[in-house]
Amino acid sequence: MPQQPAxxxxxxxxxxxxxxxTLSILVDNEVGALARVVGLFxxxxxxxxxxxxxxxxxxxxxxxxxxxxxxxxDVIEQIKAQLGRLIPVHRVIDLAVDKPGVEREMALIKxxxxxxxxxxxxxxxxxxxxxxxxxxxxxxxxxVTGSPVKIEAFIELMVPLGLVELSRTGVVAISRxxxxx
Amino acid sequence: xxxxxxxxxxxxxxxxxxxGVRHIFGYxxxxxxxxxxALFQQDEVEHVLVRHEQGAAHAAEGYARSTGKAGVxxxxxxxxxxxAVTGLTDAMMDSIPLVCITGQVPTHLIGSxxxxxxxxxxxxxxxxxxxxxxxxxxxxxxxxHDAFYIATTGRPGPVVVDIPKDVxxxxxxxxxxxxxxxxxxxxxxxxDPARIAQAIDxxxxxxxxxxxxxxxxxxxGTRASQLLRELVALTGFPIxxxxxxxxxxxxxxxxxxxxxxxxxxxxxxxxxxxxxxxINIGARFDDxxxxxxxxxxxxxxxxxxxxxxxxxxxxxxxDVPILxxxxxxxxxxxxxxxxxxxxxxxxxLAQWWQQIEGWRERKSLAYQAxxxxxxxxxxxxxxxxxxxxxxxxITTEVGQHQMWAAQHYRFEEPNRWxxxxxxxxxxxxxxxxVGVQVAHPDALVIDIAGEASxxxxxxxxxxxxxxxxxxxxxxxxxxxxxxxxxxxxxLHGGRYAHSYSEALPDxxxxxxAYGAKGIRAIDPADLDAKIMEMIDxxxxxxxxxxxxxxxxxLPMIPSGAPHDEMILPDNQESAGVSDAGKMLV
Numbered sequence: 089m090p091q092q093p094a095x096x097x098x099x100x101x102x103x104x105x106x107x108x109x110t111l112s113i114l115v116d117n118e119v120g121a122l123a124r125v126v127g128l129f130x131x132x133x134x135x136x137x138x139x140x141x142x143x144x145x146x147x148x149x150x151x152x153x154x155x156x157x158x159x160x161x162d163v164i165e166q167i168k169a170q171l172g173r174l175i176p177v178h179r180v181i182d183l184a185v186d187k188p189g190v191e192r193e194m195a196l197i198k199x200x201x202x203x204x205x206x207x208x209x210x211x212x213x214x215x216x217x218x219x220x221x222x223x224x225x226x227x228x229x230x231x232v233t234g235s236p237v238k239i240e241a242f243i244e245l246m247v248p249l250g251l252v253e254l255s256r257t258g259v260v261a262i263s264r265x266x267x268x269x
Numbered sequence: 270x271x272x273x274x275x276x277x278x279x280x281x282x283x284x285x286x287x288x289g290v291r292h293i294f295g296y297x298x299x300x301x302x303x304x305x306x307a308l309f310q311q312d313e314v315e316h317v318l319v320r321h322e323q324g325a326a327h328a329a330e331g332y333a334r335s336t337g338k339a340g341v342x343x344x345x346x347x348x349x350x351x352x353a354v355t356g357l358t359d360a361m362m363d364s365i366p367l368v369c370i371t372g373q374v375p376t377h378l379i380g381s382x383x384x385x386x387x388x389x390x391x392x393x394x395x396x397x398x399x400x401x402x403x404x405x406x407x408x409x410x411x412x413x414h415d416a417f418y419i420a421t422t423g424r425p426g427p428v429v430v431d432i433p434k435d436v437x438x439x440x441x442x443x444x445x446x447x448x449x450x451x452x453x454x455x456x457x458x459x460x461d462p463a464r465i466a467q468a469i470d471x472x473x474x475x476x477x478x479x480x481x482x483x484x485x486x487x488x489x490g491t492r493a494s495q496l497l498r499e500l501v502a503l504t505g506f507p508i509x510x511x512x513x514x515x516x517x518x519x520x521x522x523x524x525x526x527x528x529x530x531x532x533x534x535x536x537x538x539x540x541x542x543x544x545x546x547x548i549n550i551g552a553r554f555d556d557x558x559x560x561x562x563x564x565x566x567x568x569x570x571x572x573x574x575x576x577x578x579x580x581x582x583x584x585x586x587x588d589v590p591i592l593x594x595x596x597x598x599x600x601x602x603x604x605x606x607x608x609x610x611x612x613x614x615x616x617x618l619a620q621w622w623q624q625i626e627g628w629r630e631r632k633s634l635a636y637q638a639x640x641x642x643x644x645x646x647x648x649x650x651x652x653x654x655x656x657x658x659x660x661x662x663i664t665t666e667v668g669q670h671q672m673w674a675a676q677h678y679r680f681e682e683p684n685r686w687x688x689x690x691x692x693x694x695x696x697x698x699x700x701x702x703v704g705v706q707v708a709h710p711d712a713l714v715i716d717i718a719g720e721a722s723x724x725x726x727x728x729x730x731x732x733x734x735x736x737x738x739x740x741x742x743x744x745x746x747x748x749x750x751x752x753x754x755x756x757x758x759x760l761h762g763g764r765y766a767h768s769y770s771e772a773l774p775d776x777x778x779x780x781x782a783y784g785a786k787g788i789r790a791i792d793p794a795d796l797d798a799k800i801m802e803m804i805d806x807x808x809x810x811x812x813x814x815x816x817x818x819x820x821x822x823l824p825m826i827p828s829g830a831p832h833d834e835m836i837l838p839d840n841q842e843s844a845g846v847s848d849a850g851k852m853l854v
Contacts, residue, residue, distance in 0.1 A: 116453055119402065120390060131395050162582065169579035175399040175419060178453050 104160045108137070110183040110191060110261045111168065112269060116176040117143045117151040124174050125153055134159065134167050138193075138236075138258035150178065152269075156236075156259050179269060187263035194257045195239050200227045201250030209249040216242045227252075277406045277437040278303035281370060284413035285314050287446050290341050292317060292332065292707050294325040298345025299385060300372030303437035305343075317707055317736060320728035322349050324700035326356020326427075327726070330365045331704030334687045335662055337490055339366040339420050340704065346372045347385030350431075351392065355694060357427045358396040362691025363513060364488055366425035368416050369397075375435040376404055389431045398426030404433065406441030414446045423456030424577040425488055456576060460593030460601055468548070468572045468589045469605040469612070475546035476617035477624075478506045481529065481558075484513030484690070485551020485575060487683045489595035493517070494683040496599035497550065503606055505618055507625055509537035511552050513690045516680035526625065527634070530558040531826050532672040535633035535835060536625055538824075541566050542832035543624070549573045551595045554584040555691070564831030574598045633824040634676050635838050643793045645670065645745045645816040649677040649717065652743060655800050661685065661713045664701040666722030667693045669751035669822040670744075674717040696725030699742060703729055706738040713741070713804060720746040720813075721770050727779070733809040734784045741803050743812045744776060747820065755821050780811035789813040 115121045122141055129136050137156040144152040157167060164182065171180045183189030197218075199209045206228070213220065213230050216238065222229035232242050236259055243254065263269065275283060281304050285293065294317045297305045308316050319325040322344045329340030340360075344353050350371045360367045374383040390402045399419050401412045409432065416428040472478060480501060486493045494517040501508050501524050508518050509529040518525055527534035529541055541547065547569045552558070554573075559565040562584065571587040573580075574595060581590040591598055606612055636646045649670075663678055664687040665671040671688055680686050687705060689697040698716035706714040716723075723744055733740050753768040777787030786806050790799045790813070803810045825836045 120394065120400075123391070124394060127394055162586075166579065166583055169581070169583075173577065173579050175451075175454050 104162070106158050106160055107164070107184070108156065108158050109164045109167075109185070110189060110259060111155045111157065111171070112181050112183055112189075112261060113153040113155065113171055114178040114180075114269060115151050115153060115174075116178070117149045118176055121151065121176045122153065124176065125155070125171065128170055128174065129155075129157070129167075132170060134163070138256075140258040140260050154258070154260050181263070181269060183261045183263060187265075187267065189261045189263045191235055191259045191261040192233060193236050193239050193259050194231065194233045195243065196221070196255045197230045197232065197243065197246055197251060198227060198253040199230065199246050199250045200252050202226055205249050209246060212242075212245050212249075218242065273442055274440045275443050276303065276307070277409050277432065277439055277441060278307040280406070280409045280441060280443050281413065281432070281437070282307045282311060282314060283443055284410055284446075285341065288414070288417045289338070290314055293341040293343050294319050294328040294332070294704065295343030296322050296325060296345065296349060298349050298372065300346035300374060300434050301343060301349070301370075301437075303434065304370070304372070304432075316343070317703070317732065319700065319703070319732050321726065322352035323355050323696065324703070324726055324729040324732065326353045326360065326367065326369065327694070327697050327700035328704035328707070328729070328732075329367050329369075330356065330360050330363075330697075331664060331687050331701030332708045333360075333365050333367060333704075334487075334701075335684050335705040336708045337684060339368050339417055341368045341370070343370045344372070345385065346374055346389065347387045349385075350387055350389040354392060354396060355692075357393055357429065359689050359692040359694045359697065360427040361396050361398065363689065364425050364484060365427070366420040367427035368413075368420050369427060369429045371429060371431045372437070373402065373431045373433040376433045377435070379433065389429065393429045396427070397429050398424075400429035400431065402431045402433075403436055406436050406439040409436065409441060410444045414444075415451060417446070418451060419454060423454070457592055458576075458594040458597050460574065460591040460598040462601065464589055464591045465598065465601045465605055468591060469602060469609070471546050471570055471572060471589065472504065472506075472548065472606070473609055473612035474614065475506075476614055477544045477621045478504070478546040478548065478618075479526075479540045479544040480506055480508035480548045480550065481510070481541060481552055482508065482514045482517055482550045483511040483552025486514055486517040486595045489551065491683055493551075493594075493596035493599060496596055496603060500599055500603050500606070503603065504613060506548070507540055507622070509533070509540065511555065511558055511690070512675055512688060514552060515675060515686045516683045519681040520679035521681060528675050530555075531560070532676065532822055532824065534676075535631045535824055535837060536628035538826065538832040538835060539628045540625055544569045547571045549575075549587070550599065551575065553580045556584070559584060560826045561829055561831045566832070631837060633835070633837050636820070636823075639817065640793055642817045643790060643796055643814060645673050645747065645820055646677050647793065648743075648745055648796065648814050648816060649673050651796055652715070652717070652800055653678045655797065656713055656715070656804065659713045659804075660709070660711070661715065662687065662702075662705045662709060664688065664698045664705060664714070664716045666698040666716070666718045666725075667695045668719045668722060668753075669747075669755065669820075670717055670719040670722075672752075672822045673745065678717070695722035697722075699723065699726050699740070700729045700732075702740040702742070703732050703738055706733070706740050707736070714739075715741045715743050718742055718744045719751060720744050720748065720773060720776070721750040724774075730780070730783045730785055730809060730811070737808065739806070739808050739810075741810045741812060743803070744814060745816050746773075746776070746813050747816050747818045748773065749818060751820075752822065754819075758821070759827065776811050776813035780809075785809040785811055787811050787813065789815065791815045
C-alpha cells in the first residue's frame with residue numbers, strides 16, 4: 089500500500105488562527121541592525137504590534153529587541169527563520185512557544201480634570217499601583233507598569249476621567265525559570 | 270609610512286589579492302578614484318571596464334556562477350551604486366556570491382545630499398545578504414574579509430562594502446584573511462543524522478520517488494553534483510531539476526526527466542504530481558515550480574535539504590527538513606543508503622518507470638518543424654548539436670528564448686548554465702557572458718538572447734570588443750517580447766499591448782558599428798553553416814536568427830493550474846486560463 093499523504097501542502101490557510109507572539113531578538117549593536125529587523129517586517133508584510141530595543145550588554149555590544157507580532161503559526165515560524173538569517177542576529181526566541189515568558193510594559197498617562205473626576209483618577213491609580221510623577225492643580229501624570237492587559241485596563245478607566253496624552257514603552261519580556269537566553 | 274600601514278585604497282587591493290581575486294568588473298567615478306589609483310599601480314588584480322554598472326554586477330555573476338568563486342565589482346557612489354542594484358537583487362534571488370565595493374562621499378559629507386551621494390547601505394539593505402559602511406580605516410581589512418566569507422558561505426549572496434572616499438585615503442592597519450571568525454554568522458554544513466536516517470527510511474520504502482534538485486546543488490560545488498549522480502545511480506530514482514539546477518545531473522542520462530515547472534516537461538511535472546516521496550535537494554519550492562500550491566504533489570511525503578532555514582516550510586510544508594550543505598548531506602545519504610540491505614522496492618520502482626515512460630511518449634517538447642522559417646526550438650537544437658563537443662557555456666536573457674534554451678540545450682556539467690531565474694532580469698545575458706569569458710578565455714561562451722532583452726544591456730558588447738572576449742550573442746529574433754505576447758494571447762484576448770519590438774536596429778550593422786561581427790540567418794537551410802561561421806569566428810559575434818514570430822513556448826502550466834493540467838503542443842487550441850489564474854503572474 090502506498091503511504092498516506094502526510095503533508096499539509098499549502099501553508100497559507102486563511103482559516104488558521106492568528107496568534108500573538110513575543111519575539112526576543114539578540115543582535116550585535118551595530119549601525120543599521122534595527123533597520124534590518126524592522127525592514128524585514130515591512131518588506132515581507134509582517135506586522136509589528138510593539139517594539140522595544142536597547143543595548144543590554146555594554147561589554148559585548150549586544151542589544152535585545154522585543155517585538156510583539158501577530159500571525160498564523162506558519163507565519164511566526166517564517167518570521168523567526170527570516171530573522172535568524174540576518175547576519176547581526178545572534179538568537180531569536182518566541183516567548184510563548186520556545187520558552188514561556190513574562191511581559192511588562194510601562195505607560196505615562198496624563199489626566200486633566202477637576203473635582204470628583206480628579207479624585208476618582210487618583211483613587212483608581214492606587215488600585216493599579218500607578219505612581220504620580222508630575223502634578224498640577226488640574227492634572228496628574230501617572231506612571232503605570234504591568235502586563236499589556238493591565239495597562240489597557242487602566243487606560244480605559246482614565247479615558248472618561250480626562251486622559252489627554254499617553255506614552256507607552258511597548259512590551260519587554262524575559263523567559264521564566266532559571267534559563268537565560 | 271611603516272611597512273604595515275597602508276592607505277584604505279591599498280588595503281582594498283591587498284584584501285582582494287589575499288582573497289585570491291584575479292578579476293574585478295567596474296566603472297570609475299569620483300568616489301572610487303583612490304582605489305582605481307591603487308589598482309593602476311599593481312598587476313595582480315585585473316580590472317575589466319564595463320559600460321554600465323548593471324553590467325558589472327551581471328558580469329561578476331557570470332564569473333561567479335561559472336567558477337564557483339565570488340564575483341567582485343567596483344562602482345562609484347550615487348548612480349554607480351544605484352545602477353548596480355538590479356544586479357545585486359538578481360544575485361540575491363539566485364544566491365550568487367558577489368562582493369560589491371562602492372565608493373561613498375567623504376564621511377563628513379554623509380547625510381548632506383552631497384554630489385553623487387546616496388544612502389547606499391539603506392538602498393541595498395534588502396537586496397544584499399549583508400552590507401557594510403566602513404567609517405574607520407582600521408575596520409576596512411576585516412570587513413572586506415568578512416564580506417567574502419559571508420558572500421561565499423552558507424546560502425551565498427551579494428555583500429556590499431561602502432567605503433567613503435576619505436577612508437580610502439587614510440592610513441590604517443592591514444590584517445590578513447586568516448583568524449577571522451564572525452561573531453554571529455556560522456552557517457551549519459552537516460545535516461542532522463537522525464533526519465537523514467528518516468529520509469533514507471522514506472526513500473527505501475518509496476514506490477514512486479522523484480528527485481527534485483535545484484541551484485543549491487550547483488552552489489555547493491562540483492562535489493555535490495558528483496554525489497548527486499552517485500545517489501541517483503544507486504537508487505535508480507528519476508530526477509528532475511529547476512531552471513537553476515540544470516547541469517548538476519547530465520541531461521543525457523536516462524534517469525533525467527528534464528526541467529520541471531511552468532515550462533517543464535510533461536513527465537517531470539507529472540512525476541512531481543504523482544510521486545509518493547519527493548526528495549528536494551537545494552531547491553526552494555518556487556512558485557514557477559509548484560504552480561497552484563493546494564494542488565502541488567498532493568500525495569507525497571517530502572524531504573527537503575536546504576542550507577537556509579527560512580526556505581524550509583516557507584511555501585510548502587515538508588515532512589523531513591534537513592538543514593545543511595547539499596554535498597555534506599548527499600554524502601551522508603549515500604552512506605546511509607549503502608548501509609542498508611537491499612533498499613528500495615524494485616518491483617514498484619519498475620512500475621513507476623513504466624508510468625513515466627508513458628508520459629515521456631507524449632513528447633511534450635515537440636514542435637512543428639518547418640522548412641520555411643526557422644523555428645526557435647530548432648535553432649537551439651542545432652546550436653546544441655553543433656557546440657556539444659566543445660567546452661561551451663550558455664547564458665541567457667529572460668523570456669521565451671530562455672525557456673527554449675532550458676528545454677532544448679542539454680547540459681551535462683554544472684556551472685555551464687547562467688540564467689536569471691529568481692529575478693528574471695532581461696539584459697542579464699550579455700554582461701554575464703562577458704564575465705564567463707573573462708573567467709574562461711578559451712571556452713565557447715554563448716548568450717542565447719531575445720531581440721528585446723538584448724537591447725537592455727547591448728552596450729556591453731563594447732566591453733567584449735575592448736577585451737577581445739569572443740562571446741557569441743545568439744538572438745532568437747521574433748520581433749516580439751515573446752513571453753509577454755504569449756501571455757497577452759492567452760490572457761488578454763490577443764491584444765498585444767506594446768509587446769511588438771518596433772523600430773528594431775539592424776543587428777548586423779549594430780555589431781559592425783561596435784567592431785564585432787554580425788551574421789543574419791533567415792533560411793533554416795543555411796542555419797548550420799551560419800552557426801559554424803559564428804563558432805569559427807575568433808571574436809565577438811552578434812547572430813541575428815530570424816525565427817517564427819508567433820511560436821509559443823510550450824509545454825506550459827498556466828498560472829493557477831496544478832501540474833497535471835498542462836498546455837501541451839497537441840492541446841494548445843483548447844487551453845484556457847481560469848479567472849483566478851489571470852490574477853497571478
